[in-house]
Amino acid sequence: MGDRWPALRVRLRVRDRQPxxxxxxxLLDDFRxxxxxxxxxxxLVxxxxxxARDRAxxxxxxxxxxxxxSAETVDLPDEHWAERSQAALRAVRVGRLVIAPPWDAPAGPSADTIVITPSFAFGTAHHASTRLCLHALQRVPVEGRRVLDVGTGSGVLAIAASRLGAANVVGIESDPIAVEAARRNVADNPGARVEIVHGDAANAAMPSADIVLANLTGATVMAMADLLADAVGGGGHVIVGGCTGDEGPALDAALGTRLVRDRTDAExxxxxxTWRRN
Structure with missing residues (x-):
């Protein structure tokens, strides 16, 4: 690759840019x-x-x-783009928790701070889907519970569960690069008791848990609905994210046969x- 990097120039020719x-x-996050x-x-991505660039x-x-x-491919010279893009990220408060990159973490140890080294904005609480799941996790009883994070990515939700007092936390991730990143993030958060497992949750038996987290995509959540319901014990909760608002009715149809929906939050x-198993 030398001193040039494969990239995309992405243009948004829309009136309502944020959605x-x-x-x-x-979509880009699927291609790491x-x-x-x-x-x-x-x-510039x-x-x-x-x-990976061409598949994206x-x-x-x-x-x-x-x-x-729209997008077009381009090979760009290395101009320290990684340092520039990462340096723009700052700590984000979500409820009682602060999600921070190492360069903006509060001084001194804190039980409410989660340090995440980002390679992309997802998994750092800079995206609405992560914030929504973090808020939802803080609304259910976590202390002393078993937590399973399906598709853990950066490990931020799993680490958050540990910070909130979970007795046992397992994060499952199929991408080996993400597994390494999640394990580094766990190590960067002293006191976090999280096991990161490399595996495909859709094709393997998942451990049972009191709380199951699945910040994926709407299509993936719907495809795994029965597996998620099987993994949570009676009286436990399933929190799903990464879904768009128009997917709500389809999620209700997929999950509602086994679980009871407590609430839906939007941003x-x-x-x-947040779903509950009776």
Whole structure:
């Protein structure tokens, strides 16, 4: 690759930019970008390989072109883009918790601070879906409970559960790069008792839990509805996120046969739902 990086120039030609921006970020996250610069138009999105970049381009063309989002491939010189894009991220307070990159973490140890080293905005509480799930987690009884985080990503929700007093926390992740990142994040948070497991939750037996977290996509949550319901014990909760508001009725249909919905919370076109097993 030398001193050049595969990237996309992404343009949002829409009147209502925020919902389109959130949808674009959610789609791009599936392809594990290594850097993002949204300070100008067009955006610059960097990837570790040209193959990942090209697959992301195909997804944008196939799924977002009709709402006015376009992209083109480009190879850009290394101008310390990673440092610039990461340095723009700052600590975010979500309820009693503070999610912070290492360079903006509060001084001294704190039971309410979660340090996450970002490679992209997801999993740092800079995206609405993560914030919604963090709020939902703080509304259910966590102390002394067993927690399972399906598709743990950066590990932020799993670490949050530990910070909130969970007795046992397991995060499952199929992407080996994300597994390594999540384990580093756990190590960067002294006192966090979290086991990160490399595996595909959709094709393997999941441990039972009192609280199941699934901040995925609406389609993935619906496909895994029975598995999520099977994993939670009686009286326990399932919190799902990464879903758009218009997916709410389909989520109700998929999860409502086994679980009872306690509430739905929304932000910027995204929703998180809290379900209970009787």
């Amino acid at each position: 389109a921006a959130d949808l674009t970020l959610a 970008p290594t850097g993002l610069d949204t300070s100008n138009d067009p955006w 960097y990837f570790a390989t040209a193959e 381009l195909g997804a944008i063309v196939g799924r977002l072109d009709e709402i006015g989002v 910027a076109g995204w929703i998180a739902q």
